[in-house]
Amino acid sequence: MTSSHTTTPLVRLLRYGHLFQRRIWLATLYSILNKLFDLAPPVLIGMAVDIVVNQQTSFLAQFGFPEVAAQLWILAALTFIVWGFESFWEYLLKLGWRNLAQDIQHTLRLDTYGHIQQLELTYFEERSTGGMMAILNDDINQLERFLDVGANDLIQLLTTVITVGGMFIYLTPSVAWMALLPMPFVIAGSYLFQKRIAPRYMAVREQVSILNSFLANNLGGIATIKSYTTEQYELQQIERESHVYQQKNQHAIALSAAFVPIIRMVIALGFSAILVAAGLMAANGTLNVGAYSILVFMTQRLLWPLTRLGETLDLFQRAMASTHRVLDLLQAKPAITDGSHALTAPVIGEIIFDNISFHYAQRASTLRHLSLTVPAGETIALVGATGSGKSTIVKLLLRFYEPQKGRILLDEHDIRDLHLHDLRKSIGLVSQDVYLFHGTVYENIAYGSFNADTEAIIAAAKAAEAHEFIMELPDGYQTIVGERGQKLSGGQRQRISIARAVLKDPPVLILDEATSAVDNETEAAIQRSLERITIGRTTIVIAHRLSTIRNAHHIYVLDKGEIVETGTHEALLLQNGIYANLWRVQTGEKIVYAN
Template sequence: MQQSTPPVHPLRRLAQYAHAYRGRVLLTTLYSILNKLFDLAPPVLIGMAVDVVVSQEDSLLARFGIVDVTDQLIGVGLITAILWGFESLFDYLKAVGWRNLAQDIQHTLRLATYDHTQRLDMAYFEEQSTGGLMSVLNDDVNQLERFLDVGANEIIQLITTIVVVLGMFLVAAPSVTWLTVVPIPFIVYGSLKFQQRLAPRYAAVREQVGILNSFLSNNLSGIATVKSYTAEEYEVGRAAAESDQYRRRNAAAIRLSSAFVPIIRIFIMGGFIAIMVFGGILVINGRLNVGVYSVLVFMTQRLLWPLTRLGDTLDLYQRAMASTGRIFRLLDTQPRVIEGHSTLPRPVRGEVVFQNVSFRYQWRDYEGYSDNRPHVLNDLSLHIPAGSTAAIVGPTGSGKTTVIKLLLRFYDVGSGHIRLDGRDIRDLSFADLRGAIGLVSQDVFLFHGSVRDNIAYGTFDASLDAIVDAARTAEAHDFIMALPDGYDTIVGERGQKLSGGQRQRISIARAVLKNPPVLILDEATSSVDNETEAAIQRSMERIARGRTMIVIAHRLSTVRRADRIFVLDNGELREAGAHDELAAAQDGIYAALWRVQTGER
């Protein structure tokens, strides 16, 4: 039996993204260490001051030639000013360094995740919610930034504190060092146990964040439906249920993480009391200098007390690792539609051939993907000559739109072949295949921006003259000029400031500007009025010259001038021919549809 490869810990994978910044990481780590070294100086300075006051001419500074007590105290003050200045400098440098590193690593990881997400196939997006993906791309990446901004520095400074303070104890008072060391193993062990128990709780929190974001995103997208059915109270109730689940999952993590500090404080108290009592006994017995004793008491506090911060640091760490795990699970998702590497011969003519194509959508359940769903297309063969206009019609659910999705390779055929200019589209690169095809969908998507930007989308270097020419061809120029700012008018999110017909004609202008050898109109007139339909039909006649046109339509009046009409029913080709030929057939599917739409008996 083949052994499965154990999953790589998210922290190790995160280190791969930080590798490009290793020089800055090392430098910023040095800033953190130096900041902590100078931060540990005050207890030493206090010990020196106590030594001067108690020992006077016999103090440590007196051995360096500074005999006068006043001069010794002034010297301690000058040293304090210098060390505090360095501590402040390195505090600034490490803060700037870690924050900028957090921003840069976050930026790199977000772009890598977004780029990978865009390259996944359409099936993935149909199975995932937009809100869930947004929670990964935004919330989870931001959670990681919080840990890099604060947690990494605290871990480095804690290690520095332990090494430096224990070193001082071993040099100054080796006989009492063990009193300080004893609590540390208990604290570390307790931290690790808390970490193990916190991990699944924070994973559950991050999953619920995705569910909540998905719910809110979906409802805001459908706000018109919510309002039209006066369902605001109902939706608030649903939001309350999801938010309450998020609150309860967070509460479970909070109860555990909040218990960490009180428990650790007990061990810290034991170590602090031990060094204070036993160290004091050594001073009374003359075995330990009172100044050194002062330093040791303060250093014990500086060593053990930061360990209480370990709880907060572990809290940040576990949140970050839960988020990082979700990010890398997304990055590990591989597309099922694999890009080819071949190119089309130039110039592209636009001949499209479907040869014995069968296809069915896969159903995803808890055990993975299954092929239990019926075929949408069955042994479909079509031939659309280059430069011709072909129409694909049929009842709802006959497979018309699936034909277009397969031609664009949003999905791969189950069996058979699709060829463009004689090349199997599975062998072509996406840029070559989709660059040769323009799509005007029934569900027009306009980006938040100007009319000009939306027409030029995909042809980003187009001149204004070329944009205007494309708009004239699509019969969109006149209404665009009537807008408040003409081509610079902002269309709003998804083009909501424009009517359906206006959005449709801008979409056609976008496809015209791309000037593809193959142009697909998928139900381009399904949601427009008769006047707009007439304008779109006039546009189609101009656009069709010199290119292959594929028109998907319910309104048969839109396709009556097509060179060839293919009639689909239940995923199979039932009829093919010109309009007059098909409409004349007494028992044909097309003829029946034509009679229904024209009112003929």
């Protein structure tokens, strides 16, 4: 199989666009027919000259119309018919290519975004959001622009060369070579132009991604920028990257702008040669005056469109640079693949971590030979310093990452064998970093449970101690929360996140610092609701506030990726180890002075 690195972007795109093959052929046919009728007016002009000059011996007179007036009326009718068909085919080709461009753009964007969603978290951590946004939006739009205009231009140019070249060879084979002489130089120049311009446009597309990344980061961190009064610094950053983008575009423009003037001078030589050589033949009587008129006009029709070849190739290379980036993204292989087994039976919720070892790329080990069991329906807690591996355990359970060693079982099923949808549908995650989508409170609670009715959504909000503050919002459940929920406080966002998980009603619930952003009163209220929610449900709680996990069935204390203490709250206090020390610090029994 041909490697994607050696196959041209156009070939890769054509392979991808096989679903639109019939429509591509139809649009191509419309372009050819339109161009054929577009080439007819010069022939009609030549016939008009022939009628006026030769009158009763003209071409049309041979068909039984000796009168000049009759010939001219017939020619006028032919002209009307030709222009009518040209307009008809032009309407169809524009309709065909533009709708095709929109449909391919739509399908490619959906396929690319759908594929991105299947990629593992590591892929997103190693790339900027702005860069991927540039591919999904700007790069795919570049392809749409070429299909909208450039594809038709290339097809019609080829149609013109074949049709007019054949006509020249038929009418005046002795001088046809003069009109066709510029063609090899134009083709060779176009080939060299493409080779030199392609890397320049690829550099432009890459810089677009970098610039978009800066813009996305800055807009997302606008509060931090304002609080640290770094507006001018960030403006200078954007100015620098925008200037690089400007320079790379100018580097490409310098080459593309030179193409048309050079090609125009080559074309002028061919046009002048036909003008003189065929004119002398007409003057000597060896070439009909009408035929000479056709040749002059057709030479212009043949050669002049070549001056637009630079613009078309410019558009083509921009599109191919973008296509290369889009298709490379589409061919990125997910590191975490879907399992083959479905969870057909109801999930009981027993979870086993069996000798798990894991480390992030280019980092020291995060987990070392970790083994623990979460009995179905019980609540366990994970405690430890930042970086001890607590959240990593959760990410491995959700298969955001894969362990290098060991296995994780859910109801005796290795989670690598399960469908990702079934696995993650069985787990409800309330993260410390709450993400709310731009929309209403109602929509954010219902996210992932889109068929839930209003009563169920309100019940979930009440269970999360969120209903009361929601009713105090300007529009209640229909209040817009803003991007990332910025119109709400941290505690309000967290309670909506808990309500979302409650509505999902998963057999396994994960609470990753679920009360970290709330005050003591709200924490107590949420804690009461969580005690009700977790009854009969397998629950994993990650907490720094030990007061929130004192009733857990089992507590695991992690240190540098290993379990160093286990037991209930009371048992761990009696051990007088790390947990007991943390408890005393948090309850004020032991005061730790800063150095």
